[in-house]
Amino acid sequence: MTVVSAFLIPGSPLPFVQRDNPAWGAIADALDVAGKALSASQPDVIIVYSTQWIAVLDQLWQTKPHLKDIHVDENWHEYGDLPFDIRIDTDLADAAVKATNKAGIKSKGVNYDKFPIDTGSIIAANFLNAEGKTPFVITANNVYHDWKMTETLGKIAVEEAAKQNKKVAVVGVGGLSGSIFRQVIDIAEDKIASEDEDQWNRKILSLIEKGDVETLLSECPAYAGEARVDMGFKHMAFILGAIGGDYASATVHAYGPLYGSGGAVVEFHLN
Amino acid sequence: MSKGEIIAGFLAPHPPHLVYGENPAQNEAKSKGGWEQLRWAYERARVSLEELKPDVLLVHSPHWITQQGHHFLGVKHLSGKSVDPIFPNLFRYNFELEVDIELAEACCANGAEMGLTTKMMRNPNFRVDYGTITTLHMIRPEWDIPVVGISANNSPYYLTTEEGLEEMDILGKATRKAIEDSGRRAVLLASNTLCHYHFSEEPVPPEDMAQEHPQNYEGYLWDMRMIDLLRQGKTSEVFALLPQFINEAFAEVKSGAFTWMFSGMDYPELAGELHGYGTVIGTGNAVMEWNLIKAGIAKAA
Numbered sequence: 062m063t064v065v066s067a068f069l070i071p072g073s074p075l076p077f078v079q080r081d082n083p084a085w086g087a088i089a090d091a092l093d094v095a096g097k098a099l100s101a102s103q104p105d106v107i108i109v110y111s112t113q114w115i116a117v118l119d120q121l122w123q124t125k126p127h128l129k130d131i132h133v134d135e136n137w138h139e140y141g142d143l144p145f146d147i148r149i150d151t152d153l154a155d156a157a158v159k160a161t162n163k164a165g166i167k168s169k170g171v172n173y174d175k176f177p178i179d180t181g182s183i184i185a186a187n188f189l190n191a192e193g194k195t196p197f198v199i200t201a202n203n204v205y206h207d208w209k210m211t212e213t214l215g216k217i218a219v220e221e222a223a224k225q226n227k228k229v230a231v232v233g234v235g236g237l238s239g240s241i242f243r244q245v246i247d248i249a250e251d252k253i254a255s256e257d258e259d260q261w262n263r264k265i266l267s268l269i270e271k272g273d274v275e276t277l278l279s280e281c282p283a284y285a286g287e288a289r290v291d292m293g294f295k296h297m298a299f300i301l302g303a304i305g306g307d308y309a310s311a312t313v314h315a316y317g318p319l320y321g322s323g324g325a326v327v328e329f330h331l332n
Numbered sequence: 333m334s335k336g337e338i339i340a341g342f343l344a345p346h347p348p349h350l351v352y353g354e355n356p357a358q359n360e361a362k363s364k365g366g367w368e369q370l371r372w373a374y375e376r377a378r379v380s381l382e383e384l385k386p387d388v389l390l391v392h393s394p395h396w397i398t399q400q401g402h403h404f405l406g407v408k409h410l411s412g413k414s415v416d417p418i419f420p421n422l423f424r425y426n427f428e429l430e431v432d433i434e435l436a437e438a439c440c441a442n443g444a445e446m447g448l449t450t451k452m453m454r455n456p457n458f459r460v461d462y463g464t465i466t467t468l469h470m471i472r473p474e475w476d477i478p479v480v481g482i483s484a485n486n487s488p489y490y491l492t493t494e495e496g497l498e499e500m501d502i503l504g505k506a507t508r509k510a511i512e513d514s515g516r517r518a519v520l521l522a523s524n525t526l527c528h529y530h531f532s533e534e535p536v537p538p539e540d541m542a543q544e545h546p547q548n549y550e551g552y553l554w555d556m557r558m559i560d561l562l563r564q565g566k567t568s569e570v571f572a573l574l575p576q577f578i579n580e581a582f583a584e585v586k587s588g589a590f591t592w593m594f595s596g597m598d599y600p601e602l603a604g605e606l607h608g609y610g611t612v613i614g615t616g617n618a619v620m621e622w623n624l625i626k627a628g629i630a631k632a633a
Contacts (some may be wrong), residue, residue, distance in 0.1 A: 062369050117418055118532055135483070136398045138455040167533065173420045175413040177459060205532065239401055243490070243540050320400065 062133035063223040064304050064331060066102035068095050068189070068230040069269075069296065071324030072113050072181025077188065078140035084251045084317050087104070091315030092188035096326055097190050104224030104230035106150045107190060108176035109199045110211070110299035112235035112292040116201035120161055120214065122154045123178075123199040124170030134180045145183045154235040156221040157198060164217055166210060181234040189232060201233075202292055208281070211295040215302030231303040233296030237316075237323030239263045239289030245294050261288040262316065262323040269327060272310045274301065290323070299331070308332055333515040337630040338508060340384055341520040341593045342377055343604075344622040345584075346393065346466035348416045348423035350374065353539060356473060360424040366539030373608020373619035374470040380605075380621055381471055387433045387633050388478050389471070390439075390461035390507060390596075394587035396483040399490070401449030404436040404501055405481035407456050416462045422538060427465050432478040435518075436498035438510035439480060446502050452485075453463050461536060467523040482507075484587045493575050493586055504595025511596075518633060520596050521623035522589035526558065527551030527581040527616035534613065541551030544586040547614025554581040555609070555616040563621060567594065584615075 070092060075082075080089035099107070114121070117325040124150050128147040134140075150153045150278040154170060161168040165280075182199050190197070198218060206214075215231065238258035242251075268277040285293040351359050353366040375472050394625055396403070408431055416423035436452065443450040482503070487622035488496025511518045529551045546552035561570045571594070578586040585591070599620065607619040624630035 111545075115417065117530075118534060133455045133458045135396055135458075135461070136400060138403075138453050138458055139451070142455070142457055171420055173415055173424060173425070175415045177415060177417050209348055241490075243400055243487075245400070 063219050064103050064231055065228045066099050067304050067329040067331065068099065069233045069300060069325065069327040070095060070185060071236050071319060072111055072184055072234040073236065073319040073324055074134045074137050074140065074143055074184060074311060075319050077143065077184055078137065078257045079248065082248045085319065088315045088317055088324055088326060089137055091310050094314050095190060095326050095328055096189045099230045103228065104229055105227040105261055106153055107195050107197045107230045108222070108295055108303065109182055109185050109197055109234060110202065110215065111179050111185065112202045112296055113181035113201065114199070114201040116203040119207065120166050120168040120203050120206070121201040122158050122168060122170050124154045125149060125150050125172040125176065126151050128178055130175070130290060132178055140226050143180060143183045143328065145178060145186055146169050146193055148193065148307065153222055153225060153227065154198045155226065157200070157218045160215060160217045160221050162230060164212065175312045182195040185232050185234050196222055208293065208295060208298045209268055210323050211298040212302030215299040219303045225331055231300055233300040234271045235296035236291035236319065237288070237325055239291055239322050242321040251318045251320060253318045253323055256325065258288040266313050266325055269311050270313055272308050304329065304331060334510045336516040336518065338511055338520055338596055339386060339517050339625050340628045341522065341597050341622045342471060343590065343618055344377070344467045344471050344521045344523055345525045345617040345619070346395070346463040346473070346523045346604050347525070347615070347617060348419050349463055349538065350470055351425060351466055351613045356469065361422050363539045364537070366541055366614060367610060368418060369608050370612070370617055370619065376607040377471055377619050377621060380623065381519065384625065386519040387516040388435055388475060388480060388518050389468065389521055390480040390482065390518055391464050391467050391522045391523055392482040392484065392589035392592045393461055393463035393467065394484045394584060394589060395461040396481070398483040398531040400449050401529060402443055402485045403451045403453050403483035404440045405431045405479070406433060406436055406452035406454045407431060407458065410438040410458065410460055412459060412467050412621050414460060414462050423462055425465055425469070426459065429468065430478045431459070432480050435510060435514050436480045438514060439507050442506035442510045443503055446506050448499060448502055448506070463523050467521050471496045471521060483592055484589065488586045488588055493578055497588060499589045501592040501595040504553045504592040507592065508596045508598070511547050520593045522593035524587065524589045525584040525615045525617050526555045529614060530583040531614045544611055545614070546611050546616060551581040551616060555618070559606060559609065559618055562604040563606055565601045567599050567601050571599065597622060597624065600624070600627065600629060
């Protein structure tokens with residue numbers, strides 16, 4: 062089996078930079094749990110799709126072997142820095158570029174000093190691979206790609222890993238409902254900004270937990286539209302594509318607000 | 333202290349291709365040129381800016397996107413290498429800039445007083461976005477005038493276009509009051525493209541101008557209609573059409589800089605000077621100037 066573990070996590074920096082806030086601390090704790098589960102699955106590579114790495118031309122794949130720097134989130138800069146130290150499996154990333162191009166999805170690698178690494182990828186690396194033992198493949202969210210094309214990306218990335226006899230952990234980085242508090246709030250009183258969106262999140266997480274993929278897929282378009290879901294929930298499409306479209310069940314380690322928007326840490330139990 | 337003034341506003345778009353085409357020492361990527369009509373438009377704008385002798389340049393950039401409030405650069409000296417996340421092959425620019433902290437704080441405070449959520453950005457490790465840097469380089473490559481950098485709050489996308497642009501209108505008024513109280517002679521830079529339909533593939537090489545043309549004919553027609561109105565000084569008509577223009581031409585002015593700038597200038601019915609128009613990977617870009625000194629609205633130095 063190529064995919065040994067799979068996770069859905071939020072890309073917000075708030076649990077990392079302010080984990081002493083109870084609402085965000087619960088998500089940080091859950092991310093630690095997910096990190097341990099990922100480590101226990103002993104992957105050779107972690108494949109990350111992050112909604113916050115925006116592409117508009119080609120599908121981009123990180124191909125710089127070592128990324129080490131400090132990032133400051135453009136919105137949450139007052140909470141401090143996001144240091145990162147990420148190693149990339151360039152063999153697999155290069156293979157993914159070639160294979161996606163062959164499949165008709167124009168792709169290219171990016172290998173540039175000071176290329177802006179997105180907050181979501183950094184959060185994934187810092188929580189799920191805190192000791193930096195496992196290399197990553199990180200790919201972007203092309204805003205013009207739909208659900209099906211995003212599924213295909215996940216599928217191809219895992220197929221290429223299989224050709225290299227590598228075990229894979231798959232991570233979809235992105236949020237749930239998207240309404241936020243646009244004014245400054247007391248962060249200790251953070252909550253999901255919209256009751257309707259809260260209900261939507263809970264309904265979708267329940268379907269995810271049960272592994273009811275058929276119903277989940279039928280509900281996703283309405284969920285994406287009515288709950289302003291982060292990038293149409295394409296991070297879920299990437300995960301489903303990567304794990305073959307099906308799984309046994311899932312555990313929601315945490316669900317909560319991130320300045321009004323929804324975030325969840327989900328571990329998928331694979332068939 | 334004499335009363336400060338906004339002495340000019342420029343529509344000053346930020347395609348990184350323009351820096352790439354110019355080959356300044358600060359940019360690692362090198363080209364054989366390209367996009368000359370727009371680069372030469374900026375050369376004309378640079379001459380005009382030199383004559384204006386402003387104390388400060390204020391730039392509102394759609395590539396510093398903030399969800400919670402309108403943010404202002406608040407670190408005195410910022411430097412680093414800015415790499416465009418979309419066109420890293422073209423734009424890897426080593427920058428240094430000085431921020432007019434006092435004016436930025438005044439804009440921030442005035443915005444808050446007028447009901448906006450505003451924030452100062454105080455983190456010295458902050459990476460300045462490529463839109464801000466491209467606009468500033470193209471209008472003043474000497475980097476010798478202090479800057480106020482303003483984020484693009486996502487309100488026109490999160491709320492309705494009209495609600496979002498109402499916020500930008502307030503931001504413009506807050507900016508104007510801060511400038512007046514500061515005694516500064518200020519130039520506003522709206523870092524916006526017009527029609528934003530673009531090609532999905534880059535030519536090889538990127539500066540192959542045989543491949544450069546409007547991506548969308550309807551969008552091009554919209555650009556010409558709006559530029560024509562702006563050249564005639566029909567500002568109120570432009571703003572009446574703005575939501576339709578944004579919707580039908582996918583215009584980047586939706587992000588707010590254009591409205592912020594005109595609000596700051598109090599929407600003068602003043603003929604804008606078109607320094608040039610051109611496309612970049614199919615998008616429509618105009619470099620335009622509204623010189624309030626020449627119009628007798630602001631005083632010469």
